[in-house]
Amino acid sequence: xxxxxxxELKNITKIFGESPEEALQLLKKGLSKSDVQAQxxxxxxxxxxxxxxxxxxxxxxxGLSGSGKSTLIRHINRLIDPTxxxxxxxxxxxxxxxxxxxxxxxxTEIAMVFQNFGLLPHRSVLENVAYGLEIRGVxxxxxxxxxxxxxxxxxxxxxxxxxxxxxSGGQKQRVGLARALAMDSxxxxxxxxxxxxxxxxxxDMQEQLLDLQKKLKKTIFFITHDFNEAIRLGDRVALLNExxxxxxxxxxEIILQPANQYVVDxxxxxxxxxxxxxxxxxxxxxxTPCEVAVDQSxxxxxxLPLFATHDWVGVVNEKNERVGSISAKQVISxxxxxxxxxx
Amino acid sequence: xxxxxxxxxxxxxxxxxxxxxxxxNWGDAFEAGAYPLLVLLNSIQKFLLFVPWWMIIFVLAAVAxxxxxxxxxxxxxxxxxxxxxxMELWEDAIKTMALMIAATLTTIIFALPMGIAMSRSALLRxxxxxxxxxxxxxxxxxxxxxVVMIFGxxxxxxxIATIIYAAPPLVRLTDLGIRLVDRETMxxxxxxxxxxxQKLFGVQIPLALPTILAGINQTTMMALAMVVIASMxxxxxxxxxxxxxxxxxxxxxxxxxxxxxxxxxxxxxxxxQAFGKQLQERIGLSEHKL
Ligand SMILES: Nc1ncnc2c1ncn2[C@@H]1O[C@H](COP(=O)(O)OP(=O)(O)O)[C@@H](O)[C@H]1O
Ligand SMILES: [Mg+2]
Numbered sequence: 137x138x139x140x141x142x143x144e145l146k147n148i149t150k151i152f153g154e155s156p157e158e159a160l161q162l163l164k165k166g167l168s169k170s171d172v173q174a175q176x177x178x179x180x181x182x183x184x185x186x187x188x189x190x191x192x193x194x195x196x197x198x199g200l201s202g203s204g205k206s207t208l209i210r211h212i213n214r215l216i217d218p219t220x221x222x223x224x225x226x227x228x229x230x231x232x233x234x235x236x237x238x239x240x241x242x243x244t245e246i247a248m249v250f251q252n253f254g255l256l257p258h259r260s261v262l263e264n265v266a267y268g269l270e271i272r273g274v275x276x277x278x279x280x281x282x283x284x285x286x287x288x289x290x291x292x293x294x295x296x297x298x299x300x301x302x303x304s305g306g307q308k309q310r311v312g313l314a315r316a317l318a319m320d321s322x323x324x325x326x327x328x329x330x331x332x333x334x335x336x337x338x339x340d341m342q343e344q345l346l347d348l349q350k351k352l353k354k355t356i357f358f359i360t361h362d363f364n365e366a367i368r369l370g371d372r373v374a375l376l377n378e379x380x381x382x383x384x385x386x387x388x389e390i391i392l393q394p395a396n397q398y399v400v401d402x403x404x405x406x407x408x409x410x411x412x413x414x415x416x417x418x419x420x421x422x423x424t425p426c427e428v429a430v431d432q433s434x435x436x437x438x439x440l441p442l443f444a445t446h447d448w449v450g451v452v453n454e455k456n457e458r459v460g461s462i463s464a465k466q467v468i469s470x471x472x473x474x475x476x477x478x479x
Numbered sequence: 480x481x482x483x484x485x486x487x488x489x490x491x492x493x494x495x496x497x498x499x500x501x502x503x504n505w506g507d508a509f510e511a512g513a514y515p516l517l518v519l520l521n522s523i524q525k526f527l528l529f530v531p532w533w534m535i536i537f538v539l540a541a542v543a544x545x546x547x548x549x550x551x552x553x554x555x556x557x558x559x560x561x562x563x564x565x566m567e568l569w570e571d572a573i574k575t576m577a578l579m580i581a582a583t584l585t586t587i588i589f590a591l592p593m594g595i596a597m598s599r600s601a602l603l604r605x606x607x608x609x610x611x612x613x614x615x616x617x618x619x620x621x622x623x624x625x626v627v628m629i630f631g632x633x634x635x636x637x638x639i640a641t642i643i644y645a646a647p648p649l650v651r652l653t654d655l656g657i658r659l660v661d662r663e664t665m666x667x668x669x670x671x672x673x674x675x676x677q678k679l680f681g682v683q684i685p686l687a688l689p690t691i692l693a694g695i696n697q698t699t700m701m702a703l704a705m706v707v708i709a710s711m712x713x714x715x716x717x718x719x720x721x722x723x724x725x726x727x728x729x730x731x732x733x734x735x736x737x738x739x740x741x742x743x744x745x746x747x748x749x750x751x752q753a754f755g756k757q758l759q760e761r762i763g764l765s766e767h768k769l
Contacts, residue, residue, distance in 0.1 A: 213670050243672035254667030257762045258685045268671040301763025319671070 142323065142355050143189040143212060148221035150207050150379075153178030156219045169378060181207040182218075183379045191322075194349060194356045196370030198363055198402075204379040205359045206251075209327050212357060213246045214238060225323065243272040247316035251328040253308045255300040255315075261287065262296040265314045272319075279318075286314040290344070306337035313341075317348070326358045330365065342368055363402045367391070367411050375399055388416040392470065408471050409437040417470045418451045418460035426450030432459055436467050443467070502628050513635045516585060520634055524577035532569055536560045539746060546753035555749070559742035568739045574716035575706050576743060578634075582641040582702040583695065590646050590698075591691070594653025595679070604654065611647040619644055619708055627712050637714035645701040649694035656690025657683045689759040696751040703744050717743075 151159045159178035163169070169180045181204045189195040199205050210216040211223050214230050223230050226245065233241060247268060255264050262283050263270075269279035287296055290310040300308055309329060316324055330338045342365060349356065360366050366373045367387035375382040375390070375398070383395035391411055394400045415432030429450035430439050439462065442449050448463035527535065539560065540553040547553075563572045597604040622643055626636040660683050668678045684691075710718030717736045724733025 210666075215666055215669060239672040239674065241672075242670060246670075248667070248670040250663045250667055252661075252663050254661070254663035256664060256667075256682060256686075267668075271668075271671045271673050271677060299761070299763060325670075 140190040141188040142191045142226060143195075143357065144222075144224040145188070145208075145211065146186050146222045146224070148182050148185045148208070148211055148218045148223070149180070150182040150204070150211070150216065151178050151180050151219045160219055169380070181379050185221075185376075185379070185381050187374055187381065187384060189355060189357060190372075191355055192353045193371040194358060194369050196358045196360060196366040196373045197376055198360050198366040198373055199376035201361060202378075203376045205361070205376055206327055207379075208376065209248075209325050209357060209359050212323070212325055213242055213248060243268070244319075245321050246323045246325065247319040247321045248325040248327070249309070249312045249316045249329040251331055253300070253312045253332075255308060255311055257300050260297050260299055261292060261303070261311050264300065264311050265318055267315055268319045282318050283314070286318045287311075289317070289348070290314045304337075305333050306341065309333060309341065313345075317352070322355055324354050324356045326356060328359050328361065331361065338365070345369065363406060367406065375402070386416075388412050392416065407437075409440065410435050412436050412470050414439055414451055414462050415459075417466055418462040419466060421461040422458050424461065426458075426461065429458065430462075436471060439467065498625055498628060506629060509629050510635075513630060513639065516581070516638050517635050519584070520577060520581040520638055523581050524574060527573045527577055528570065532564060535573075539750075543746070543750050543753070546750050546757060552749055552753065556746050559746060563739045563742055566735045566739065568717060568720065568736060571715070571717045571720055571736065572739050572743060574714075575703070575718065575740070578638065578641065578706065578709065578714055578716060579699060579702040579743070579747070582638055582645055582705075583699050585638070586642050586646045586649055586698050586702075587695065589642075590649035590694070591653055594650045594691075594694075595657060595684075597650070597654040598657035598683075607650070611650055614643050615647045619705070623708070623712060632713040634714055636712050637709035640712070641702050641705045641709055644705050645698045648697035648701065649691070652690050652694030652697070653687065656687030656694075659690065660686045686762065689755050689762065692751060692755040692758060696748060696755065699747045699751060700744060703740060703747070706740060 149160060149163065151163075153159065153176070155176070156178060159172050159176040159180065162172045162176060163180065163183065167175070169183055172178070172180055185204075185208060187195075197205055197208060207216060211218055212225065214223070214233075217231065225241075230238065230241060256267060259267070262280065265283040265287055266279040269282060274282075284296065287293060290313055292307060292310050292314065295303065295307065300311065303311065309332070312329070316326075330341050333341060345356075346369065356369075358366075358369055360369075367390075370387055372384060373387055373390055374384040375395075377398050383390055383399055385393075388411065390399060391403050391406060391408060394403050412435065413432065414430055414434045414436065417436075418432065426449060428442055428446060429452045430442070432451050432453055439449060443464040448461050450458055451460040451462055453459050536557055540556045543552040543556045544550070560572075563569060593607065597607055619640060623636070623640050626639050630636040630639070664682060664686070665678065668682045673681065706714065706716060706718035707721050708718070710716055710722055717739045720736035721733050721740075724730065724736060
């Protein structure tokens with residue numbers, strides 16, 4: 137695959153149960169997932185999922201509860217072994233790793249944030265944040281120093297000696313985030329990291345994660361069941377339904393070209409004006425002189441006011457070079473929902 | 480009448496003869512094996528009898544204060560122990576205490592690893608659980624007799640009988656406590672690359688500790704409950720006074736010694752419970768974790 141890919145999942149199938157092989161044979165014969173489950177009594181959690189994640193991107197997997205998201209993300213650090221398929225990270229198949237190599241891989245290359253925080257309740261915030269470094273064998277003064285820095289970065293300065301049960305949900309997850317970031321690993325796994333938080337706090341955490349990501353440029357594999365969270369955070373979004381991949385694409389692509397009814401149902405409640413970027417729907421006209429120009433990363437919401445006084449405006453890239461133009465008509469047709477509303 | 484299906488006499492003869500044979504041939508080996516137990520019990524007893532009485536009262540009161548951070552329990556401890564002394568039961572109480580402490584320590588040494596092993600293997604759990612049930616429900620005289628036959632009357636069989644009786648709750652609660660550790664917390668340890676050893680000592684045991692302490696509490700209580708029976712085979716202590724009271728129809732003697740046992744039970748029950756509670760609060764676990 138491409139050189140930019142850091143995580144490659146190839147044809148991952150995961151079956152939970154006593155005799156997964158038997159169910160796998162049935163799947164290979166072409167039986168549907170529900171038939172296999174009815175016939176064999178095994179649970180098909182993932183069915184032939186392939187995807188690759190590029191270095192430095194935020195890749196979001198979104199799906200309803202029970203769609204296999206947690207199972208999928210646990211393949212990347214091999215908390216779960218697939219029934220069939222391969223998991224390649226940084227060019228190495230982690231399923232071939234011996235126990236000792238696998239531990240080294242977990243200690244150095246990959247860190248994880250959990251939905252219900254997974255903190256150690258008998259340790260202070262500082263000791264929790266330093267936990268991964270302790271496992272890695274970093275000396276005490278060094279890991280304390282690193283932990284102090286990350287606690288400050290996530291905004292928990294002054295809470296170093298508190299215990300997890302004394303913190304609010306948002307604060308607990310900041311500890312979880314700091315613990316993962318302290319590892320300074322290239323890949324960050326986040327399994328519904330913000331799902332247990334109140335909406336306002338969740339929004340804060342999303343913003344903080346985006347801020348941090350601008351500086352850190354990690355590869356983040358993020359799981360959510362909230363479509364708005366997915367499109368806010370994701371450079372690319374993958375939709376999972378009942379263990380099968382439905383669509384992968386940039387947020388606008390998914391909104392503008394939903395692959396099937398399942399995706400359409402998710403897209404319905406999205407504020408399209410805020411999500412759809414001008415660059416994704418603009419026309420090719422780069423030459424006609426314009427009075428006003430907007431950045432291609434501006435949202436439809438941002439350009440709408442301009443159409444009160446202009447029929448169309450120019451579009452420029454981050455270097456302020458003209459790359460196209462956009463008209464009121466183009467914006468309106470992008471904002472209008474798909475066939476659903478026409479029929 | 481239930482019909483006789485097979486002849487059981489030969490089986491019983493076989494068992495009885497087998498035991499006789501064991502006593503004759505392996506008796507010395509058993510005794511040598513149990514010798515460390517005797518040393519442990521004797522040194523605890525000697526030490527506690529060597530320490531002046533007021534020192535023991537002071538230390539237990541201090542421990543009670545550390546466990547509760549209040550004055551109520553230390554006061555109860557001081558009053559209860561003074562009463563024991565006034566009733567002229569101090570030496571017997573110390574002997575009983577020594578038996579209980581030795582039994583609890585030995586139980587911890589065996590029960591903790593067993594509970595940990597059970598939490599990791601469903602197979603082992605399946606095998607050990609019925610044995611624990613048996614240990615708890617079998618009337619103690621049933622194993623008391625063979626134990627006395629092997630070791631002869633004295634402190635060692637008393638100690639062994641006490642351990643058999645008091646060990647099951649600690650094994651069970653250790654196993655349960657470890658298996659109740661939050662799944663995501665265990666996953667987190669694994670995700671950060673912890674070794675099985677790091678998981679056991681860094682996560683599982685610390686988080687199971689309140690439950691394990693509840694097991695230790697039950698073990699001390701059951702060990703105290705065993706003292707009267709243990710004294711029948713030569714353990715001495717308060718239980719012996721109770722027995723003598725019954726034997727001589729001296730109700731007062733039996734009553735005083737009985738009250739002494741109750742005093743010890745209250746002291747050790749409250750202290751271990753308070754430590755458990757303190758630990759739970761520190762970890763922030765809810766009360767009803769069991
Ligand atoms: N250890 C397991 N044993 C059996 N079934 C499981 C196990 N883990 C997950 N499943 C099943 O696999 C499916 C996907 O679960 P999961 O990955 O947790 O979904 P999600 O995280 O999207 O809610 C569900 O049907 C779930 O019941
Ligand atoms: Mg999940």
